[in-house]
Amino acid sequence: AAANRKGIQTLARLADANGAQTVKNHMIALKEHAAQLLAKRLKVLEYGNYKAEESLDDGTLLKVCIHHSKQRFQFDFTGTKLSHEGNLNATPAIVNSVILYVLRLLVSDSIPMNEGLLQQVEVVLPRCLLNPPFSADPEHCPPVVGGNVETSQRLVDLLLKALRLAGCSQGTMNNVIFGNESVSYYETVCGGVGATNEHSGAHAIHSHMTNTAITDPEILEMRYPVRLHRFAIRKGSGGKGDYSGGDGIVREFEFLAPVSLSLLTQHRVEGPYGMLGGHPGQTGRQQWIKKDGRTQELDSICGVEISPGERLILETPGGGGYGNAKENT
Template sequence: MDLGLRSRYAGRGAGAEPGGAHAGLLLLRARNHPAGGHDDADRAGVVGRGGRGRQPRSRQPSGGIVMSIALSESGFDSITVDVVRHKLDGIAGEMQQTLLRSSFSPIVKEGLDASASLFTVDGETLAQACAIPVHLGTMIPVVERILKVFPLATMSPEDAYVMNEPYLGGTHLPDIAVVKPIFANGRPVAIAAAMTHHQDVGGMAPGSVPTNAIEIYQEGLRIPPLQLLSTGRMNETLVALIRQNVRIPDTVMGDLNAQIAACNVGARRIGELVERLGQNLVPKLFAILLQRSEERTREALRLIPDGTYRYVDYNDNDGIELDKQIRIEVAVTIKDGDFHCDFTGSSEQVRGPFNCVPSGSLAAACFAIRAVTDPDIPTNAGCFRPISLHLPEGSIVNPVEPAPVNARTATIKRIAGTILGALRPVLPDRIPADSCGEMLAVMFGGKRADGRLFVTGELIAGGSGAGPRSDGVDVIETDVTNCMNLSAEAMEMEAPIRIHQMSLRKDSGGAGRQRGGLGLVKEYEILEGEVRFTHRGERHFCAAMGAYGGEPGAMAVSTIHRTTGAVEIIPSKLVTTLHAGDRVTIETAGGGGNGPVAARDPAAARTDIRNGKISADVSTV
């Protein structure tokens, strides 16, 4: 599959049909899916570089909303444009706070695993909250799919739509998106969207991230694009279906209602903006914002020497074949402001759930292009127009249905890491050594002594790679993830679990002139009954590599200490049963070091020893 973001906007002049067969970004093709209406040949390369949907190139930046006036003749001064830009960012931020503060599940209200965004009526990213990059990127094809199934002309102000289907543009089943059209004076002016990682969506394991799944049908409830609200009324048939298929229905519906509330906030604030600026001026301002971001992004890319740059990294295994590593290979081509990523050479799709559908690969590329360009550029669809992707069909980055995908985050993180790794030689002052590259997921589910079901879990970070001028950051989410670990109190309130330890992992950062960030040590004890436990880890067998002479970070280690005295080493991925008194100890990976070890400032090494970050016997002092 070739994916070209710029091709989405090409040919959008007179006679162009928004949402047409080849106008849409990332029209994810799912074989034999009733909502698809396409054949397999289309799936392999609709909008790729040189593909069938590619229009003749133009050096003029294109816009999703066609303007008949040039930017210099628009009549908008720079201050007005910037004020509107920050207003949109503020609206997205208010949506995000509503989403987090209204949610029921600890993975959202404590772990912050949810995101809000605004789109134009054509499905182009308009503004994003500071949230989860993998969500923000994958909401692009989600909104496009909703608009394809439910054309804008059929929508009304109080409607809302929902989906989580990975093979139609979603990411994995726990990530459910809610999409709401925004109307002003009876006309659509924008779209609000919110995506939440739900604590459980059914399937074979509590938490719905089973590392031993071998097909998507085992992973949970699949929701194609459906109408959730019709003129303000909830689709009770759909609600009943959802409640019947999840383990904690009140929590799931609470989080869905929080998503609706967030979208309502966005709709109200955009309505106020239209009332202030005028119905006709707002879409022109939106178009200017996107055009400016595209121009500035291309300018930044032209500062990178043209060329093709390569990198390879690995995931430990697929949870099924534990001795078989997963290869992620990328060739990044920078050419006159274009940003093309070719994943030829990556592993074929795997039996286990670490396959990444194209929306996830897109999200990784969207993150990477923002990481290597000016951070002051407003993040919107204009930033992503230079991107095109080649994703070989049947590979780890473009699997064929019904391949399982629930653990795709590990692969998306590695995709993002390889793109940055490829560009490190030409951006040595910008790109750090490899990070831990894991968002270790632990999920616990079972029954309390009183018979009540519980499902809880958290996402645990490791260390970031060392930068050219500073040490890596300890225990921090990097690249496409941006979650928080749960506090001990939050987890202990949700389940019969006690947290015995949470501390930095000494000596886990890769040595170098700049030291890699440290991983985390965390210990859980099961207090009662039987608990189903899922462990999804990375960097247990493939360390985060150092840069320019820096050493790799320490690999992750996780163990189960049974009440029988037996100690079991977790092989990166595991689904098992724990019993009262069993303990699980997690030690996450460290980031790679940067620069020669001998060049480390002795004072910095002594400070690390004094702070307990490294042992005296591993110091160069």
């Protein structure tokens, strides 16, 4: 709400300074310019069907066919699983945001993100986990909290794979949530970026559908019952290739009070894919180090009760490499 109010106020000042019609004309021109740039880019993209499949860590299938012809540029998600039993269902708004983002990647010119990129695009979105039915009764609506943060990332994986634009990035936001009756904490954690045909992937940054900053260690330890023992690049976790994928990170917490810990992640089963011969990045993992020294591997999506003195070691995925990796092995 605060961001919306700020946007309204800024737009009103812009209209007061330049005139509402002038601002409107510039907005229309921006959208038309974006549409023209995308049309120019699509002219050099070979006509045909660009297909890809990706599976969530629990095996749930995501599927797309991008049909490119002189008449249309269509994203067809037919074949995606009907629904998700957990909270990884998405919505058409999430799907459109992902498509808009990927189209922006196709355009190399510097333009602001705007829906002009969607003017020539058709989306076929049947009933599936990306477009589930919603009841008037909230208790019977499909849960979507994970769809916004995790399925959105995996959809970017899917579309980039179909278009062969890049190796897969970490494909997750690595959501970490812990708390008790006194405190509550939530963060998303960076990882490796997939390589392209021009550059190796960046290490230890947020990518695609997330750009949040992480809490400074000093603030984290001052305000919450936790000690951060390690926050480092996970060296060698990016996939090799002519251009290598970026490395993920290692983040190790020690909890100083009883807390409930929840993790919502992906790419713990299969590593982020490499492109055109590039090697995949390493899968992420999360380990619970108990007070007696035993280690328990935690699932992609889980919740556990943590005792004082116990630790979480979070290792985020590396990005996939790009190009034949034989000379880099």
